[in-house]
Amino acid sequence: MNSIITGRNIVKTFGKGNEQVKALNGVNVEIAKGEFVAVMGPSGSGKSTLLFALSGMDEITGGSVKFGDTELSKLRENALADVRRTKMGFVFQQPTMLKNLNLLDNIILHAAHEGKKDTAKLTQKAKALMKKTGITGLESRDTTEVSGGQLQRAGICRALMNAPEILFADEPTGALNSKSAEEIMGLLVDINKEGTAILLVTHDAKVAARADRVLFTKDGNIVSELPLQKFSGRDMEVRVEKVLAGMAAVGI
Template sequence: MKKIIIGDNIVKSFGVEDEQRNVLDGVSVEITEGEFVAVMGPSGSGKSTLMFALSGMDSVNGGKVVFDGMDLTEVGEKELSEIRRTKMGFIFQQPTMLKNLNILDNIILPSMRDNRKNAPKISEKARMLMERVGIGDLEKRDITQVSGGQLQRAGICRALMNNPKIIFGDEPTGALNSKSSEEIMDIFSEINADGTALMLVTHDAKVAARTDRIMFMRDGKIVSELKLPKFDGKDIEVRVDEVTVKMREVGI
């Protein structure tokens, strides 16, 4: 399988002079097309920083990041922004939505930026995605008139609008109850089955157990990995136990 992301000896530092600290300390990672990856580790281990580095959302102090054959460390901010907008999708713990727009308009807004002539097709695609994730009847609702799970589904729709090669999620189920979390993970599994790669940062062993591979981080380094078979909806507790045991082994 083609490698969609190659991170080679990535270093990311914060602070100045004697107070400088490496949040990423020579991290190397590869993600292939269609892979479903989780990143776990204690707070401050560098999980989210790694996601920001691999997606070009944050610059690095050393090493390089290659996405879809392009070295992101050699690309200007304008081109980086275009790459993120057209080839990547992002889902966060708290979806960032505009309060003065309804759910449908929030979903289509990024896609309308340079493509207003295709507004009908863009809206049609958004409605199709909303139906797919179970919020087809909420397009005219304000963001204050839906649940957290429904708002996260809207965020997923927005992330899928431009057919991204990979979706990055930073604790995407962290603010949800267990039922909503399971439903969101079902949607992620369907997206992955269609061929889209996903990388999720999570503290939740149950979320990580649904992925293909888990990278465990501590002190700015990947200290271990766990490969799992494709999730088939069965034996989830066994998988969670396996993840939990591995977390204890690496001190998470």
């Protein structure tokens, strides 16, 4: 496997003494370049903790996480932040936007703060991404003047400004209605087809069914995985049935 992310014996604990909780218990995982992987599990199973560990957003207690050939745990904070900013993109359930800025400025703000002073080029790229994600014409809108689905699209635009090699998405459709969720997943599938790897945490079988592979977590471990590549993208009913069966097997 030509891996973009490799985790070996990942351990993550919270708390101390008798109150210590092991959120990840020696997890091994690989994400291939350009692969779309979904992670599912019961509440408290470690799925979001795994995403934060693999992205370097959270320091692990033991084991190793590599981005390509670079071991993230050995990087200093500034170097680690550089990898996250330039190689990774992040989409969360609730996009964090500055209320005093319009959508366009929110999208380019992060890239502009990295020392990329050519505002004209940044604006041009942001507008191209807005067109791609279907929110052209909303550039000057405040964050309170758009729908949840439109705000999530803006969050995706922001995540793509630096052309990341992998996109980490934590419940990106969790706060959306079914129509908006379907549209957002269509966008993520298109982004993946263009070569960007995606690691997505979700509780929704229909969302997970769009992935190449589903990992099921329980008690801080990956207990099973479901390959979906052999099923055509048109066979969504079959894909969803397979995911539901996998969820039932681990007690979701």
